[in-house]
Amino acid sequence: TSAAVEELSNEIQELLLNLPTEKNWDGTSLYQYQGCWNRSQYVSSTISFQRHFQAKESDIILTSIPKSGTTWLKALAFTIANRSRYPIENSPLITTPPHLLVPFLEVDLYTKIQSPNLEDFPNPRILATHVPYASLPNSILNSDCRIVYVARNPLDQFISHWNFLSGSQQQNMNLVSVEEAFEMICNGVQTYGPVWEHILGYWKASQEQPHKVLFLKYEDMKEDIQFNVKSLANFFGCPFTEDEEAQGVIEEISKFCSFDNMKNLEVNKHGTYRSFKNEAFFRKGTMGDWRNYLKPSMAERMEKILEEKFSGSGTTW
Ligand code: A3P
Numbered sequence: 001t002s003a004a005v006e007e008l009s010n011e012i013q014e015l016l017l018n019l020p021t022e023k024n025w026d027g028t029s030l031y032q033y034q035g036c037w038n039r040s041q042y043v044s045s046t047i048s049f050q051r052h053f054q055a056k057e058s059d060i061i062l063t064s065i066p067k068s069g070t071t072w073l074k075a076l077a078f079t080i081a082n083r084s085r086y087p088i089e090n091s092p093l094i095t096t097p098p099h100l101l102v103p104f105l106e107v108d109l110y111t112k113i114q115s116p117n118l119e120d121f122p123n124p125r126i127l128a129t130h131v132p133y134a135s136l137p138n139s140i141l142n143s144d145c146r147i148v149y150v151a152r153n154p155l156d157q158f159i160s161h162w163n164f165l166s167g168s169q170q171q172n173m174n175l176v177s178v179e180e181a182f183e184m185i186c187n188g189v190q191t192y193g194p195v196w197e198h199i200l201g202y203w204k205a206s207q208e209q210p211h212k213v214l215f216l217k218y219e220d221m222k223e224d225i226q227f228n229v230k231s232l233a234n235f236f237g238c239p240f241t242e243d244e245e246a247q248g249v250i251e252e253i254s255k256f257c258s259f260d261n262m263k264n265l266e267v268n269k270h271g272t273y274r275s276f277k278n279e280a281f282f283r284k285g286t287m288g289d290w291r292n293y294l295k296p297s298m299a300e301r302m303e304k305i306l307e308e309k310f311s312g313s314g315t316t317w
Helices: 002-007 010-017 040-052 070-081 105-109 138-142 154-166 178-186 195-208 218-223 225-235 242-247 249-256 259-264 296-310
Strands: 021-023 029-033 036-038 060-064 126-129 146-151 213-217
Touching: 010 040, 029 040, 036 040, 040 105, 060 070, 070 126, 070 146, 070 225, 070 249, 070 259, 105 126, 146 195, 146 218, 146 225, 154 178, 154 195, 154 296, 178 296, 195 213, 195 296, 213 218, 213 225, 218 225, 225 249, 242 249
Parallel strands: 060 126, 060 146, 146 213
Antiparallel strands: 021 029, 029 036
């Protein structure tokens, strides 16, 4: 990260010096900016995103803490919002991985000193971010653009993330054990964490502004994807017509974006996105995999923490 730090403007370097720090699972440093733990380069790109992004009313912003179903949400949102332009058999998702079609604002786009030009991005612009609600640019908060959040059981999200990093050999990572990583997340220390703050920030916003923020759960999507596909279309202002319903379009989109279909598309089996293999974004796609990694006592500990953090919020885990 020292090379990355060197690239930062003086202002950001100075800011970093004054932020609380912790070690990440791979021994690199995390910084706490606006309540959220992140690597220095993403603190920097978040600030650039906050300062320079200009939201449009037609924008759709997909949000999540990593490993909560972002890739799935990207495929769904893209397919639903663009369905009059691209019938499924011509979907750009057949030839382009979801993360290239729907880039992350702070991870992919605002990483350079110079801001990206997003004016030519096809309308509606479907863009993604992992930053917490409290760090979204004012431009997004003040515009009529739409925000979709996907949340996932924090234990599954944790195990998904741990596997994602431990499987990525390219980075030469020396990861701590799953027990040590778990200890850290119980203290709120994880990329884009604490996870409860991330979820609660968007949850509260969705309660206060239901027309602007749609809050989805990975588990609900697994249980009834067609219901959630309809909710997304309604939320985007392009509800399915009776004709579409009769033709089975909702079912077709649900199947096209399903784990099995996406995982088996050639385009997602090969190639890389940043330093990760595209296939790493499709691991198991199940619920409750944490049971294969964590002792019941560990799960109980996290459940207690979550119970306390979520109490009175109107939602639970
Ligand atoms: P697992 O590691 O538990 O399998 P993200 O997209 O936010 O990085 O999250 C990745 C997680 O979502 C992984 O979970 C991945 O397998 C799962 N996933 C990816 N595409 C999916 C899909 N179409 N349906 C269901 N789960 C999916």
